[in-house]
Amino acid sequence: GIQVEQSPPDLILQEGANSTLRCNFSDSVNNLQWFHQNPWGQLINLFYIPSGTKQNGRLSATTVATERYSLLYISSSQTTDSGVYFCAVEISSSGSARQLTFGSGTQLTVLP
Amino acid sequence: DTEVTQTPKHLVMGMTNKKSLKCEQHMGHRAMYWYKQKAKKPPELMFVYSYEKLSINESVPSRFSPECPNSSLLNLHLHALQPEDSALYLCASSLRQGGWGNTEAFFGQGTRLTVV
Numbered sequence: 001g002i003q004v005e006q007s008p009p010d011l012i013l014q015e016g017a018n019s020t021l022r023c024n025f026s027d028s029v030n031n032l033q034w035f036h037q038n039p040w041g042q043l044i045n046l047f048y049i050p051s052g053t054k055q056n057g058r059l060s061a062t063t064v065a066t067e068r069y070s071l072l073y074i075s076s077s078q079t080t081d082s083g084v085y086f087c088a089v090e091i092s093s094s095g096s097a098r099q100l101t102f103g104s105g106t107q108l109t110v111l112p
Numbered sequence: 113d114t115e116v117t118q119t120p121k122h123l124v125m126g127m128t129n130k131k132s133l134k135c136e137q138h139m140g141h142r143a144m145y146w147y148k149q150k151a152k153k154p155p156e157l158m159f160v161y162s163y164e165k166l167s168i169n170e171s172v173p174s175r176f177s178p179e180c181p182n183s184s185l186l187n188l189h190l191h192a193l194q195p196e197d198s199a200l201y202l203c204a205s206s207l208r209q210g211g212w213g214n215t216e217a218f219f220g221q222g223t224r225l226t227v228v
């Protein structure tokens with residue numbers, strides 16, 4: 001099956017710092033999403049980005065589909081950015097078995 | 113509106129109980145999903161319904177029984193669960209199950225289940 005690898009597994013930042021999270025995947029994808037899971041378990045949609053670049057406030061994301069990776073940038077981090085960031089992909093070749101597969105996540109802690 | 117609503121938020125049940133988790137969306141999505149998430153792990157797919165028909169069952173034990181009564185509702189019936197089934201159960205929906213075009217998935221806030 002598809003491999004989805006996220007790095008780093010853990011990241012501790014001081015408030016105001018910038019960070020880059022990476023997601024590598026092993027096959028061509030139809031769908032790639034970035035989520036933020038808050039401490040209450042809610043998965044919040046950040047980006048739907050199977051290719052290209054998008055920006056939303058302090059967050060931006062880039063997916064280079066041909067090289068099978070995606071990056072999530074967080075600028076001027078705030079304590080409320082803390083939580084787990086997941087990348088999830090749906091591969092192109094799975095036929096009727098299409099589904100989102102999650103990476104193992106990056107645990108981000110932003111210190112005041 | 114991109115809301116998926118799950119009830120209850122928390123559930124404690126005994127190993128001999130029967131309970132149900134509910135999920136509802138009104139976005140006109142025709143694919144709905146159940147995921148299970150253990151602590152410090154990513155969500156893992158359990159079931160997919162596409163146009164109210166079961167499309168994927170990831171070899172889930174029969175003590176978990178999904179049901180999709182209509183295009184807006186998804187249930188997960190629980191019976192004779194084990195303590196190791198304690199987890200966060202997440203429901204999601206998307207316009208359709210995969211393929212080209214926008215298949216962005218939206219998740220509910222989850223049901224935190226404890227089996228005692």
